Amino acid sequence: MLSIKDLKAGVEESQILKGINLEVKPGEVHAIMGPNGSGKSTLSSVIAGREDYEVKGGSISFEGDDILELDPEERAHKGIFLSFQYPIEIPGVSVSNFIKTSLNESRKAQGLEPMPAGDLLKMMREKMELFEIKKGYLSRSLNQGFSGGEKKRNEIFQMAMLEPKLAILDETDSGLDIDALRIVANGVNKLRSDDNATIVITHYQRLLDYIIPDFVHVLYDGRIVKSGTKELAHELEEKGYDWIIKEADQC
Amino acid sequence: MTEEDKILEEVTAAEYKYGFTTDIESDKIPKGLNEDVIRIISQKKNEPEWLLEYRLKAFRSWEKMEEPDWANINYEKPNYQDIIYYAAPKQKKKLESLDDLDPEMKKTFDKLGISLDEQKRLAGVAVDFVMDSVSVATSFKDNLADLGIIFCSISEAVQEHPELVKKYIGTVVPTSDNFFSALNSAVFTDGSFCYIPKGVKCPMELSTYFRINEAGTGQFERTLLIADKGSYVSYLEGCTAPMRDENQLHAAVVELIAMDDAEIKYSTVQNWYPGDAEGKGGVFNFVTKRGICHDRAKISWTQVETGSAVTWKYPSCILKGDDSIGEFYSVAVTNNYQQADTGTKMIHLGKNSKSTIISKGICAGKSEGSYRGLVKIMKGAENARNFSQCDSLLMGDKCGSHTFPYIEVKNKSAKVEHEATTSKIGEDQIFYCNQRGIGTEEAIALIVNGYCKDVLNQLPMEFAVEAQKLLAISLEGSVG
Numbered sequence: 001m002l003s004i005k006d007l008k009a010g011v012e013e014s015q016i017l018k019g020i021n022l023e024v025k026p027g028e029v030h031a032i033m034g035p036n037g038s039g040k041s042t043l044s045s046v047i048a049g050r051e052d053y054e055v056k057g058g059s060i061s062f063e064g065d066d067i068l069e070l071d072p073e074e075r076a077h078k079g080i081f082l083s084f085q086y087p088i089e090i091p092g093v094s095v096s097n098f099i100k101t102s103l104n105e106s107r108k109a110q111g112l113e114p115m116p117a118g119d120l121l122k123m124m125r126e127k128m129e130l131f132e133i134k135k136g137y138l139s140r141s142l143n144q145g146f147s148g149g150e151k152k153r154n155e156i157f158q159m160a161m162l163e164p165k166l167a168i169l170d171e172t173d174s175g176l177d178i179d180a181l182r183i184v185a186n187g188v189n190k191l192r193s194d195d196n197a198t199i200v201i202t203h204y205q206r207l208l209d210y211i212i213p214d215f216v217h218v219l220y221d222g223r224i225v226k227s228g229t230k231e232l233a234h235e236l237e238e239k240g241y242d243w244i245i246k247e248a249d250q251c
Numbered sequence: 252m253t254e255e256d257k258i259l260e261e262v263t264a265a266e267y268k269y270g271f272t273t274d275i276e277s278d279k280i281p282k283g284l285n286e287d288v289i290r291i292i293s294q295k296k297n298e299p300e301w302l303l304e305y306r307l308k309a310f311r312s313w314e315k316m317e318e319p320d321w322a323n324i325n326y327e328k329p330n331y332q333d334i335i336y337y338a339a340p341k342q343k344k345k346l347e348s349l350d351d352l353d354p355e356m357k358k359t360f361d362k363l364g365i366s367l368d369e370q371k372r373l374a375g376v377a378v379d380f381v382m383d384s385v386s387v388a389t390s391f392k393d394n395l396a397d398l399g400i401i402f403c404s405i406s407e408a409v410q411e412h413p414e415l416v417k418k419y420i421g422t423v424v425p426t427s428d429n430f431f432s433a434l435n436s437a438v439f440t441d442g443s444f445c446y447i448p449k450g451v452k453c454p455m456e457l458s459t460y461f462r463i464n465e466a467g468t469g470q471f472e473r474t475l476l477i478a479d480k481g482s483y484v485s486y487l488e489g490c491t492a493p494m495r496d497e498n499q500l501h502a503a504v505v506e507l508i509a510m511d512d513a514e515i516k517y518s519t520v521q522n523w524y525p526g527d528a529e530g531k532g533g534v535f536n537f538v539t540k541r542g543i544c545h546d547r548a549k550i551s552w553t554q555v556e557t558g559s560a561v562t563w564k565y566p567s568c569i570l571k572g573d574d575s576i577g578e579f580y581s582v583a584v585t586n587n588y589q590q591a592d593t594g595t596k597m598i599h600l601g602k603n604s605k606s607t608i609i610s611k612g613i614c615a616g617k618s619e620g621s622y623r624g625l626v627k628i629m630k631g632a633e634n635a636r637n638f639s640q641c642d643s644l645l646m647g648d649k650c651g652s653h654t655f656p657y658i659e660v661k662n663k664s665a666k667v668e669h670e671a672t673t674s675k676i677g678e679d680q681i682f683y684c685n686q687r688g689i690g691t692e693e694a695i696a697l698i699v700n701g702y703c704k705d706v707l708n709q710l711p712m713e714f715a716v717e718a719q720k721l722l723a724i725s726l727e728g729s730v731g
């Protein structure tokens with residue numbers, strides 16, 4: 001589904017991603033861990049098509065198509081979703097209006113009519129239930145005045161509404177309380193299918209107790225320096241990153 | 252140019268979508284302005300003597316006045332002797348119904364997207380359409396007449412209800428008030444008149460469409476709206492002008508009178524031709540709008556200004572009565588080389604009078620937008636309150652926005668609050684929208700509409716939708 005080969009990307013002077021290789025197949029869950037500043041968010045931004053980063057080498061293909069030339073919205077239309085580490089506020093635009101616009105723009109790109117208001121409302125209700133989201137919430141300005149946890153839950157709510165093929169969750173667990181973490185994780189699990197895939201970026205093993213990954217990768221200094229199964233996450237929780245960094249530096 | 256600048260440049264370059272002229276014969280008088288021209292206008296309109304005198308008095312004071320140049324705008328002053336002051340579309344006979352309308356004019360309605368039939372059916376809006384200077388169609392008049400509401404062109408009001416016109420015209424905006432209002436008082440050719448009797452709540456939105464058609468004509472409408480005690484009316488004014496090379500002058504006067512316990516909502520969506528991307532052509536919009544509130548009366552001005560090359564406009568409220576309320580909600584968009592100097596004046600005379608000012612400026616391209624507001628609390632205005640919020644949103648870094656709040660307080664018990672912010676549409680916001688499948692053009696429209704929400708919410712539903720589209724049109728265009 002997603003195939004990243006020797007991806008090198010960065011900003012003007014500095015190289016941030018220094019040759020990433022990653023294969024994600026439908027139905028899989030990949031976890032990416034790694035110290036602060038190692039390039040996790042940069043990788044997700046580059047996959048999503050953020051123009052601040054210049055791709056200097058390598059390739060990203062999604063369902064067989066090279067997507068590096070596509071605009072961010074075109075990638076979104078193909079079914080790539082990014083849950084932001086720091087969701088953005090848009091004053092005066094309600095959550096429901098934003099989701100409606102977002103959903104209908106994607107439908108338009110697929111040659112579909114806008115979703116009838118009744119269906120949309122019904123779907124919103126279902127997904128709100130799934131993530132235990134309070135009612136008054138839909139009419140609030142997008143992310144404005146939301147608590148950290150509310151912002152994250154809102155990201156996942158949007159994901160549920162858009163039903164992407166590939167979801168990248170960038171530290172969605174940070175800022176969630178214990179109950180919220182469980183609710184969000186359960187929701188994500190319910191949305192899992194053989195056709196879609198998830199990349200979860202996290203610092204904490206705990207999330208992976210709920211969302212069980214098929215693979216765990218460690219990103220360090222712009223490279224994936226170690227990959228393994230969920231046991232790797234336990235090991236990291238216990239020992240930290242030092243031993244991996246040493247290993248990596250020796251190579 | 253950075254990537255962001257390029258994007259902004261592209262999306263803010265939109266062509267004016269209402270640029271077309273209607274090919275109908277019109278009855279014009281020669282260019283120029285003198286007492287004879289005024290006499291001809293008055294005669295053509297078969298006006299009573301007192302109105303001619305009123306016009307001449309205004310003309311004489313105008314002659315002694317200087318065109319103001321204190322606003323933060325730069326333009327070549329019009330040559331007032333090079334303007335045609337009267338152009339009426341030639342109609343063979345008086346219209347009995349909308350079906351008798353000149354087909355060309357009907358086309359104009361359609362292009363404006365306000366097919367009267369449609370409006371009639373859908374919204375229950377009574378439309379008084381003013382093309383160039385003469386009102387050509389008024390719908391729903393009979394329904395309104397049953398309630399005692401008078402809604403017609405001002406020329407008709409002069410003929411049919413001279414006592415009302417004579418009693419109120421010039422009482423809120425005196426002939427000598429300012430250069431443009433004096434000019435308007437001398438040469439106004441048409442506009443709308445509305446009277447709501449005591450205790451009557453007008454059951455539908457009253458609406459006027461203004462449109463400048465004839466080349467080289469100035470448009471001087473005069474609007475007079477009287478809400479008698481305890482009555483209510485919501486009035487909508489929409490303006491468009493076709494594409495023209497030379498600048499066209501538009502100098503309107505609007506007077507509102509809200510008697511005790513009356514309420515007037517006056518909403519404007521203005522998209523006169525703003526000139527092309529190089530700053531050539533466009534409408535000069537110099538408007539005097541003012542309302543007076545008697546005891547417990549309320550006037551709300553709501554405006555969405557997207558057009559005109561130069562705008563000079565300060566809808567104001569004189570809060571004469573105790574417990575009276577004045578509100579001003581404004582969105583002003585400038586793009587390319589447009590200049591707007593707009594705002595409001597709230598003059599508090601009555602006790603416990605309250606005013607609210609919400610102004611949202613949006614500047615794109617190389618345009619300049621200014622907010623100029625005066626809040627004046629007079630000695631007797633015990634416990635007067637004002638809250639002002641003036642925000643500006645900048646798109647790109649070649650435009651400018653300025654805020655000039657003037658506050659004069661002569662009563663110690665008054666409370667005046669002023670807040671101002673300036674922001675930019677963030678690249679982060681656009682990327683966030685993009686990631687959710689919303690293209691940049693659409694994203695900007697979404698963000699801008701969100702930013703203007705407090706003002707758009709004040710507009711009647713159908714008008715709000717139209718205003719949103721206009722905002723989108725004036726800020727977007729060529730991406731995608």
Ligand SMILES: Nc1ncnc2c1ncn2[C@@H]1O[C@H](COP(=O)(O)OP(=O)(O)OP(=O)(O)O)[C@@H](O)[C@H]1O
Binds near residue numbers: 011035041042
């Ligand atoms: N737009 C940018 N301009 C300059 N430097 C950047 C930019 N984006 C990221 N970087 C740098 O690239 C490195 C990787 O940043 P990134 O945000 O991808 O880290 P991360 O792995 O997500 O870290 P964290 O765990 O703290 O979220 C950091 O050193 C960061 O400062």
Ligand SMILES: [Mg+2]
Binds near residue numbers: 040041042085170
């Ligand atoms: Mg990060």
